Amino acid sequence: xxxxxxxTVCLLWxxxxxxxxxxxxxxxxVDFARVYNQFxxxxxPVKDFDDFKSGIQKEIDKMKEEIRQIxxxxxxxxxxxxxxxxxxxDVEILKRxxxxxxxxxxxxxxxxxxxxxxQEANFLRLLNDEIEQAAVSKGxxxxxxxxxxxxxxxxxxxxITDDVLARMTADLKR
Numbered sequence: 001x002x003x004x005x006x007x008t009v010c011l012l013w014x015x016x017x018x019x020x021x022x023x024x025x026x027x028x029x030v031d032f033a034r035v036y037n038q039f040x041x042x043x044x045p046v047k048d049f050d051d052f053k054s055g056i057q058k059e060i061d062k063m064k065e066e067i068r069q070i071x072x073x074x075x076x077x078x079x080x081x082x083x084x085x086x087x088x089x090d091v092e093i094l095k096r097x098x099x100x101x102x103x104x105x106x107x108x109x110x111x112x113x114x115x116x117x118x119q120e121a122n123f124l125r126l127l128n129d130e131i132e133q134a135a136v137s138k139g140x141x142x143x144x145x146x147x148x149x150x151x152x153x154x155x156x157x158x159x160i161t162d163d164v165l166a167r168m169t170a171d172l173k174r
Contacts, residue, residue, distance in 0.1 A: 074089035
């Protein structure tokens with residue numbers, strides 16, 4: 001019985017003394033979609049971008065209305081049998097449609113460019129900085145996206161590449 005108690009005490013001492021040597025870090029999660037929807041959509045650059053897109057849409061709507069009015073004139077001319085007026089209005093409609101399509105194409109390029117700049121430059125840089133600061137302040141070594149568990153951020157202690165390489169090198173020398 002005494003032998004059993006001594007073995008148990010020894011095993012307990014080994015477990016307790018080895019446990020602190022193990023270094024585990026805490027992992028946290030960020031609901032990336034929620035942060036995006038709650039914060040990003042309310043920033044001034046996003047509002048400016050939305051205003052830019054609204055201005056383009058208003059201009060396109062104005063062009064469409066002008067084309068619709070010319071089309072109404074064309075239909076009136078057709079009812080009156082004025083074929084030369086119908087032909088000239090057809091040409092005008094086609095010309096304005098081409099101008100509208102080209103305007104929309106050029107503006108779409110600008111929208112795409114501004115959208116990429118907005119997403120990449122401001123929001124992601126700010127988000128990464130804030131995630132890192134929150135993680136470090138709470139003692140997290142790893143942050144995952146809540147929805148798909150992709151790694152969003154990890155601390156410098158999380159990278160064990162050098163340790164693995166050293167162990168592999170040592171194993172090869174044996």
